[in-house]
Amino acid sequence: MGEGSLLPTSNGIHTHLLPVEGALREHVRALVAVEVERGGPIPLAIAPHDSVMLSVQFGRGADCIENKSEHGQNTHVTGIRRWTGSFAGAGDCVSLFAALTPLGAMHLLDSQPLETVPRIRARMADLLDRRLTRELESEVALADGLDAKLRALAKWLEERACLQRCQAPAALRAGRAAMQLCAEPNVPIEALAQRQHVGRRQLERDFARYVGTSPRHLAQVARLQGVARKGQRGAALADIAADLGYADQAHMSRTVRQMTGLTPLQFVRTQRTPIAAAFRAATGGGAVYL
Template sequence: MSPSLFTPSERTAPFVQSAQIFSPSGPLAPFVSSIIVAEGGPEMTRTLLPLSGIVLGIGFRGSATQIDERSEHVLPNALIQGMGSLARRIRGSANGGSVLVTFSEVGAAQFFKGPLHELFNAFQPLDDLVPRAEVDRLSARLAEAGTLEARAALVEQFLSLRLSAKAPDPMVVAAVRAIRMAQGSLRMGALARSLHISQDALEKRFRRIVGTTPKHFASILRLRQVIDAYHPGASLSDLSLDAGYFDQSHFHREFRHVTGDAPRRFFASEDYF
């Protein structure tokens, strides 16, 4: 397990007292992009934008609340965040502590059984997919651990015990690779033909393992490319064209649909991940 310091943005720096990113090695490396351990800081609200993979979250201190337009509800301490099409606002309690595991596109299916598209736009309690006793034991050990490194190691051990010996579906792996190489800019019919499979059959296999359709996955890649490249003063027109959007209005429509706000206004006012 290789650690690296987590460098928060200027918006997040005051809110995180201690955080670190760990990159798993060995058998976990192809399926787990990162393990982020964070703790400390005052109460804060962040916007979670759609990611290109499923996320596992485990809180070992404090609580997290999802904030909707008309309601709020406390999230389970251990949960799976499915693929999504909309931003989600989450408020974390003061002096909290959590571990976030970001999976590669096909990674989550190596640890959790069942069709992952059923988690779309949802937070699913982890004990719906893993025996409650295992979840409770992991949560307790994370709370007792004394360092960020020790907590990351506990999560890595938990994942190692659940890792499937069966290789991921090669058809889905090839589809993900093709969509990434095209930066999300390709037609799904052409993709299916290149893989010698019908578009319907490809979509079913893709949804079950990745957690969303190939078309939506491609749209997430385009949007994330702009978000991850953005910095104050950047040209959104250039960034959106580089990401494969047809024009500025195409990008603005998609961004507003996901976040509910115009890009410039969102980037200026939101703390996001």
């Protein structure tokens, strides 16, 4: 792994980024660590984004592994969201995040269907053998400092990514199509299905079962993140709307407001917390936390 990036501390919140390299590039979009020194509640909002989020969270005190939950139960998965949600963070904790690509989620979660998994903080021990999450949490907890903890998570993910094991063909089909859709949100669903050598209805069923959402919704989310990234690079809103396939700027504004409650300009500029800024930096301008 290359050099990590420790971002400026603000309001007792430390953030650290690690570049995604090697075998992880196809599986992980971003690696972010956050340490919150103060107690909650901390108001946070999370936007729809085109990653399945794997997170590990500990307390900061003694017995940190079981400070928040039982050993093996501190690792969670959050699926593709439908709209922006708000919640109050507990604070006084260390949280590690790996933003998994759709194909990465299929590989790293052993083709587990996400259809019935809660989109918000599902326990990974309910998807995989709890021995795996206990092993991960032990390695992360024993590492000293945010950089070392994030490297321990990256190492665990890389080992799973390189492990040869059988995967469900339908899961891989959905993962590959989802990757294409994230890169080309305007591609017709029929074209995606043709590339995977199945019919449209079969691909939609695969998406529902393994990605936990529809191709149409994932395309909306990918375009939404395109607004954030292009806007962060200084593109004009009218140009962004045209580039991303919206009918016009008004159509883009309605869609962004429906999904986030914000205007496109507010959505591009919102960066109220160090956590939001860290994810902007880690995802090339994408908006995860607001």
